[in-house]
Amino acid sequence: MKLNILGSDWTVEYRNADADPLLKEDDGYTDPSVRLIVIANKREDCSIQDYKYMQRENLRHEIVHAFLFESGLGFNLEHIEFGHEETMIDWIAIQFPKILEVFKEADCL
Numbered sequence: 791m792k793l794n795i796l797g798s799d800w801t802v803e804y805r806n807a808d809a810d811p812l813l814k815e816d817d818g819y820t821d822p823s824v825r826l827i828v829i830a831n832k833r834e835d836c837s838i839q840d841y842k843y844m845q846r847e848n849l850r851h852e853i854v855h856a857f858l859f860e861s862g863l864g865f866n867l868e869h870i871e872f873g874h875e876e877t878m879i880d881w882i883a884i885q886f887p888k889i890l891e892v893f894k895e896a897d898c899l
Contacts (some may be wrong), residue, residue: 801824802829803826803828805829827855
C-alpha cells in the first residue's frame with residue numbers, strides 16, 4: 791500500500807516476524823530513511839482474538855510517527871532512543887478515530 795504523508799510517498803508493508811528481525815520484539819516500525827512503515831502479521835503464539843483490530847491500531851501508530859518525521863519532528867522530542875515520546879504517539883493513534891467522528895459531527899474538517 792502507498793500513502794501520501796505531507797506530500798511524500800510512504801510504503802506500508804505487512805511482514806512476518808521470522809522474516810524481519812525488527813519485528814521480533816515490536817508489532818511495527820517506521821523507517822524514515824526509505825519512507826517505509828512495516829506492520830507485523832500475526833504470530834503463531836499470539837493470543838489476541840481480534841488481531842486485525844490491533845493491526846489497524848498499530849498502523850495508525852506508525853502513521854503518526856511518519857507524520858512527525860515528515861514534519862521535521864522525528865528526532866526532536868523527549869524519547870531519546872527513538873526521537874518520539876511513545877505515550878503521545880499511542881494517544882494520538884488510539885484517540886484519532888474518536889476525534890475524527892467528533893470533527894465530522896461538528897462539521898469542522
